[in-house]
Amino acid sequence: MKTKELTKVTCYHCGDPCVDEHRVHDGKDFCCNGCMVVYDLLNEAGLCDYYALEEKPGVKQRSAIDEQRTELFELPEVRERIVEFSEEGITRARFHVPQMHCSSCIWLLENLNRIEPNVLRSRVSFTNKELTITFRETNFPLPKLVALLRRIGYGPQLTASSGTDKQALVPRMLYIRLGVAGFIFGNTMLLSFPEYLGADTEAGLKSGFQWLIVLFSFPVVFFLSTDFFRSAWAGIRTKQVNIDQPIALGIVALWSRSLWEVIASVGPGYFDSLAGLLFFLLIGRWYQAYTYKALRFDRALEDFLPLLVLRKTATGEVAVRVADLIPGDRIMIRDQELVPVDAILCEGTGHIDNSFITGEPQPSRKQFGDTIKAGGRQRGAAIELEVLRTFNDSRLKKLWEEQSSLQDRPAMPKLIDTVARRFTIGVLLVAVGAGLFWWGKDPAQVWLVVTAVLIVACPCALALSMPFAYGHTIRLMGKRGLFLRDIEVVERMAHADTVVFDKTGTLTAREAHEVVWVNDALVVALVLSDDEKALVKSLARNSTHPLSAVLFKEIKGEIVDVIDVEEHVGQGIAGNVNGIPVRIGSAAFCGGKELPRGNGDAHVHITLGGVHRGYYVIRKRARSGIVNAVHELRKTMRVALLTGDASVDAELTHAFANATVVTSCTPVDKGQAIIAEQQNGHRVVMVGDGLNDAGALAQSDVGITVTETTAALTPASDAIMDANALEQLPHFLLMARRARRIVIASLIISLCYNITGVAFAISGQLTPLFAAILMPLSSVTVVAFVSVAVWLGARR
Numbered sequence: 001m002k003t004k005e006l007t008k009v010t011c012y013h014c015g016d017p018c019v020d021e022h023r024v025h026d027g028k029d030f031c032c033n034g035c036m037v038v039y040d041l042l043n044e045a046g047l048c049d050y051y052a053l054e055e056k057p058g059v060k061q062r063s064a065i066d067e068q069r070t071e072l073f074e075l076p077e078v079r080e081r082i083v084e085f086s087e088e089g090i091t092r093a094r095f096h097v098p099q100m101h102c103s104s105c106i107w108l109l110e111n112l113n114r115i116e117p118n119v120l121r122s123r124v125s126f127t128n129k130e131l132t133i134t135f136r137e138t139n140f141p142l143p144k145l146v147a148l149l150r151r152i153g154y155g156p157q158l159t160a161s162s163g164t165d166k167q168a169l170v171p172r173m174l175y176i177r178l179g180v181a182g183f184i185f186g187n188t189m190l191l192s193f194p195e196y197l198g199a200d201t202e203a204g205l206k207s208g209f210q211w212l213i214v215l216f217s218f219p220v221v222f223f224l225s226t227d228f229f230r231s232a233w234a235g236i237r238t239k240q241v242n243i244d245q246p247i248a249l250g251i252v253a254l255w256s257r258s259l260w261e262v263i264a265s266v267g268p269g270y271f272d273s274l275a276g277l278l279f280f281l282l283i284g285r286w287y288q289a290y291t292y293k294a295l296r297f298d299r300a301l302e303d304f305l306p307l308l309v310l311r312k313t314a315t316g317e318v319a320v321r322v323a324d325l326i327p328g329d330r331i332m333i334r335d336q337e338l339v340p341v342d343a344i345l346c347e348g349t350g351h352i353d354n355s356f357i358t359g360e361p362q363p364s365r366k367q368f369g370d371t372i373k374a375g376g377r378q379r380g381a382a383i384e385l386e387v388l389r390t391f392n393d394s395r396l397k398k399l400w401e402e403q404s405s406l407q408d409r410p411a412m413p414k415l416i417d418t419v420a421r422r423f424t425i426g427v428l429l430v431a432v433g434a435g436l437f438w439w440g441k442d443p444a445q446v447w448l449v450v451t452a453v454l455i456v457a458c459p460c461a462l463a464l465s466m467p468f469a470y471g472h473t474i475r476l477m478g479k480r481g482l483f484l485r486d487i488e489v490v491e492r493m494a495h496a497d498t499v500v501f502d503k504t505g506t507l508t509a510r511e512a513h514e515v516v517w518v519n520d521a522l523v524v525a526l527v528l529s530d531d532e533k534a535l536v537k538s539l540a541r542n543s544t545h546p547l548s549a550v551l552f553k554e555i556k557g558e559i560v561d562v563i564d565v566e567e568h569v570g571q572g573i574a575g576n577v578n579g580i581p582v583r584i585g586s587a588a589f590c591g592g593k594e595l596p597r598g599n600g601d602a603h604v605h606i607t608l609g610g611v612h613r614g615y616y617v618i619r620k621r622a623r624s625g626i627v628n629a630v631h632e633l634r635k636t637m638r639v640a641l642l643t644g645d646a647s648v649d650a651e652l653t654h655a656f657a658n659a660t661v662v663t664s665c666t667p668v669d670k671g672q673a674i675i676a677e678q679q680n681g682h683r684v685v686m687v688g689d690g691l692n693d694a695g696a697l698a699q700s701d702v703g704i705t706v707t708e709t710t711a712a713l714t715p716a717s718d719a720i721m722d723a724n725a726l727e728q729l730p731h732f733l734l735m736a737r738r739a740r741r742i743v744i745a746s747l748i749i750s751l752c753y754n755i756t757g758v759a760f761a762i763s764g765q766l767t768p769l770f771a772a773i774l775m776p777l778s779s780v781t782v783v784a785f786v787s788v789a790v791w792l793g794a795r796r
Contacts, residue, residue, distance in 0.1 A: 095156035250454035348383035481725025493736035502688035503643035505546035625727030
């Protein structure tokens with residue numbers, strides 16, 4: 001490493017000019033020791049692909065946003081804010097990292113495990129500027145993790161919400177700027193009245209008014225415009241074009257021209273237009289901020305997430321929404337069910353799989369009195385918990401959203417940046433052309449025309465149309481019983497052409513139409529005794545499978561404690577009840593013989609003490625309205641049915657006539673069937689209960705989990721649907737297609753507005769002030785059109 005003489009070069013890491021200091025290391029230029037250290041760190045970890053993703057992607061080390069001292073993160077109150085989970089040496093923490101600004105930042109932050117082996121997983125929420133890290137705290141304490149983040153330029157902040165608090169809809173400083181802008185605009189207009197009216201004013205008084213107006217212009221440019229200038233300069237530094245550059249250029253041009261006119265005594269300038277311009281620009285910013293924030297605020301899980309849990313009451317167990325739980329409630333969590341709230345174990349032994357939280361599949365053993373965090377999944381016999389806290393919507397929601405594939409994030413910012421970049425380049429070229437034209441025709445008009453073109457043409461409405469249309473669609477779907485993970489799911493639903501259904505627990509009702517016991521011919525006893533039924537009922541209680549739920553409900557008897565519960569996906573459940581091994585499931589799983597079935601019949605075999613005793617014949621009907629829903633879907637889409645049963649009842653057979661119906665499917669077969677459809681060019685929506693079809697849900701383009709009296713949230717699914725809303729599936733898919741058409745229509749409206757506005761600006765018929773008024777009006781128009789169109793589309 002050597003230091004050489006000051007030259008006009010830029011830093012290889014952050015892109016800043018090497019002015020105060022210039023270091024050369026490994027044949028590359030750096031502006032400070034901090035950037036050089038980060039480069040070495042990335043180079044040693046084999047992460048220099050980071051620099052190939054985007055030119056100069058790093059964060060400047062000396063001028064990074066103010067960060068709290070590392071020691072602060074050792075304080076208990078700070079730790080409580082940022083740590084979401086900590087158990088057996090594995091900790092999950094959520095940080096606010098405002099420095100992330102591009103895809104390179106995301107790539108680097110999600111590859112921290114290649115820099116530090118004790119980091120197990122890291123996930124970014126780009127829109128919220130949040131970073132969630134799961135790490136081995138026994139080997140790598142929290143302060144060391146914070147120090148690592150600071151070393152690479154992403155030191156976390158504590159000033160913003162680091163947990164689950166809802167952020168304010170609009171930043172406070174924006175309100176302050178808006179108030180100042182309104183005050184200056186009003187006073188500038190008032191002082192300009194004599195000029196407007198052409199009144200004879202004493203020369204000294206007129207000059208005093210003019211210079212007072214000039215004085216008012218300084219806070220307009222150096223306070224109200226700072227966000228526009230900062231964004232424009234950041235784009236120039238990184239050689240990126242953004243939507244604020246033409247606005248900043250227009251502000252500078254208008255202010256410079258006005259200042260020159262007053263100093264040269266050739267005119268009053270356009271300071272009133274400048275003040276009005278900033279006032280209406282800030283109104284547009286306020287509306288855009290309010291729209292985006294309100295859209296996120298409106299997606300509270302507790303409002304409509306169809307996630308249920310069994311709550312114990314004096315009369316038994318009742319399925320309730322997790323949002324209705326209060327501290328002190330007793331809830332029962334069965335095998336494979338999610339713990340929806342922080343709770344204390346009161347009965348049973350917990351084998352909690354925290355992979356949903358940490359990514360580590362190793363179950364953690366819990367005993368009486370232990371605390372279990374929301375997001376853990378029970379593996380084994382049912383347990384009873386006492387609720388500690390109410391349902392925390394953002395924690396569970398964020399856990400679910402983090403399961404989305406990496407390529408989906410941040411698709412929306414990339415799309416907006418692409419649109420804005422191309423649009424802005426076009427606007428700058430048009431402004432230059434208009435300026436050259438008017439320079440030859442009427443030089444006095446050049447400044448007004450160029451400024452009007454730069455201001456009136458803004459892609460803000462273009463950027464708003466897609467997130468608002470899809471976000472509004474998500475909200476309306478949620479109120480009807482379908483909760484989508486994010487707006488990308490709406491886009492994929494709109495492109496889908498095939499719907500694949502699982503049968504048991506999805507198309508069939510949870511309640512049985514008829515349950516009949518059939519004895520094994522080799523066993524002397526004709527029926528199960530009451531004590532034997534109690535064994536079956538007790539084991540069935542521990543399973544979330546629809547057929548187990550039927551047996552639990554239909555069989556009478558006392559509940560007995562069960563140990564060593566193991567549920568085998570697609571086969572059955574086994575456990576030890578009162579010292580007797582019990583199995584419930586398929587013929588192969590229970591050692592029975594597979595016998596012919598009637599249409600729609602399900603055979604649930606029973607083995608007690610190693611002896612196959614017989615099986616229950618369970619006849620179930622299709623859900624109300626599902627047959628009509630399938631007929632409606634077949635008008636516009638392909639449908640298919642996958643089932644583990646050997647046959648399908650007559651009602652569903654008729655609904656799926658001439659469609660693909662595959663029986664005796666294993667979970668692996670279902671996943672392979674989805675792959676086959678996709679290889680044939682189809683985009684598939686998979687609808688299942690998440691028990692025997694988790695792989696198929698993960699493989700599909702859109703996976704929808706149907707929930708009914710369970711907390712079996714499937715991380716791989718893109719959507720959760722209330723079972724009662726299943727008959728509305730054709731309407732949901734139609735809403736997604738309509739939302740996409742609405743986005744296209746709103747883009748056309750926005751484009752027409754911009755073309756018309758630019759045409760009037762070029763012709764000299766549009767002043768910068770009126771252009772600034774039109775700018776927020778375009779956003780209001782697009783949002784109003786989208787809101788009304790989506791609402792009307794949902795009603796039809």
